[in-house]
Amino acid sequence: MNTMETSEQFLMKTYGRQPIAVQSGIRGVCTDETGKTYIDFGSGIGTNSLGYCDADWADAVYKQVRTVQHTSNYYYVSVQAELAEQLCTLTDMERVFFGNSGAEANECAIKVARKYSFDRYGEGRGTILTLQNSFHGRTLTTLAATGQDVFHKDFHPFPQGFVHAKPNDLTDLHEKLDDSVCAVMIELVQGEGGVHVLDPDYVKVVAELCQERDLLLIVDEVQTGIGRTGTFLACEQYRLHPDIITLAKGLGGGLPIGACLVAASCADVMGQGSHGSTFGGNPVVCAGALAVLSRVAEPGFLDSVQEKSVYIREVLESCPEVESVSGLGLMIGIRLKTMSAGEILAAAREAGLLVLTAKDKVRLLPPLTISKEELDAGLEILLQILNN
């Protein structure tokens, strides 16, 4: 049996996979087992932030795996400490907890918010308000947090304590922010929900209400963080300093990591024994993340993300089939006039370009390091399909 057949037989059928068996990759291009190459505008859903097998990243990971590959969190390890310090410095937060995924980062955020509230106000104030159309993960609790009914079936009973408000609707927000709420959790750009950018005026009011009522503001930057939107955090573009920020995806450059960062307001909520993870903050993963941070912090790096974003938008907006382009930085959604996103995804694949979809949009999350040549080659394929 080949890779696809073996996978179909032995893996749970949880994914609608594309018929490609990826064998290797370098920068923004991967090669499948037949030798066909693809320009990758998806980067493992925004995860391979430095592209495939970046040399500095790979060297850092290799060096660490030859030094100490794992130690339990009963001991200290320098790469974990260094990553924690760098992340707190870059985000102006106080402390971080490391897990292995975005969902775990959000689980930690939810636990911090509820404990913060319980410690101060006691029972009955444990509800988290999230937004309709949001996506916060696949664990039972983060599914309950996710404001899309399509995810709220099959797995009952779901954990309680979530209410979903309409994005950008202050009347609905006021109605749903009752005395049972302890925190508000938002994505500044709803990625999985269709690349919708949250209105800054709405976010400002949310932040003010949180401040007034001692509600913790959690910003899920799992997809938007680590330079994806052209600033290190999307929060910077909203002039927002939340109580909790969650990160994952691009942070590890392709290795599994989740981070839950807390501000001074809740830095000491979690005490010994309140949370944990066997693999969280694994040294090899931390070494990869440090390599990502050092690249993203290089002078001009984030400017180059913005420049590429402007360039992609200009090219796309000049195409008659494109209805509109949404998103921030290199997190881009394309609404089409007549063609379906699924149709474009399949045609692009055939022509050697990998794209993603989000709801009815074509979605692009190219590596932050994608070169002008790779970008042009990919856009040429996309335009050829859209102009046909």
Ligand SMILES: Cc1ncc(COP(=O)(O)O)c(C=O)c1O
């Ligand atoms: C905003 C956001 N939060 C959380 C998650 C869940 O992350 P993970 O799949 O790493 O658990 C995702 C994944 O797409 C996401 O986009």
